[in-house]
Amino acid sequence: KQEVTQIPAALSVPEGENLVLNCSFTDSAIYNLQWFRQDPGKGLTSLLLIQSSQREQTSGRLNASLDKSSGRSTLYIAASQPGDSATYLCALNDMRFGAGTRLTVKP
């Protein structure tokens, strides 16, 4: 059974800092991996989707990488802003989610 782990569970950084969120999975036989953002009490907003044949995807200040052999994906956020404060979750194509990383960016 696929296990998805996100570390750390919570992260607090000052505004402007670059940061990395981690997602680990146990089964490398995946088709894609998706990163989401969730604001309190809301649904999930898709940020990036990486197909298994890709190594990374970029959207604005966000960059997601995928290393199937090591069972890891990272979400890199450049020049963080208070508006980036949210919970970030990763999900595999078999619809399994990590518990998320709660990010707080302090002004």
Place this chain on the structure above:
Amino acid sequence: DGGITQSPKYLFRKEGQNVTLSCEQNLNHDAMYWYRQDPGQGLRLIYYSQIVNDFQKGDIAEGYSVSREKKESFPLTVTSAQKNPTAFYLCASSLQGLAYLSPLHFGNGTRLTVT
């Protein structure tokens, strides 16, 4: 605008009552999903449907039931058999299901409280 609509946003029920959560999408997506989210935890899959009139159990289907009579609708019933029904319920859809390269789109969720 295309999207997923979940209603109601908040729902309160007495223990022992069945309750149905609504999920409607106008994205013309084939696949639809129901997830449950508990505080501090990730999403857990309850049921999913890849096509009309077909659905499959997820990891935590006990105490829940679904139907998929129309492409755009995937209602979830929380029955009295569900031991701990209070949670945040999220509906999602994708153009194609499971292993296909289709991103998930989510509704804004229904918070169910059972007392």
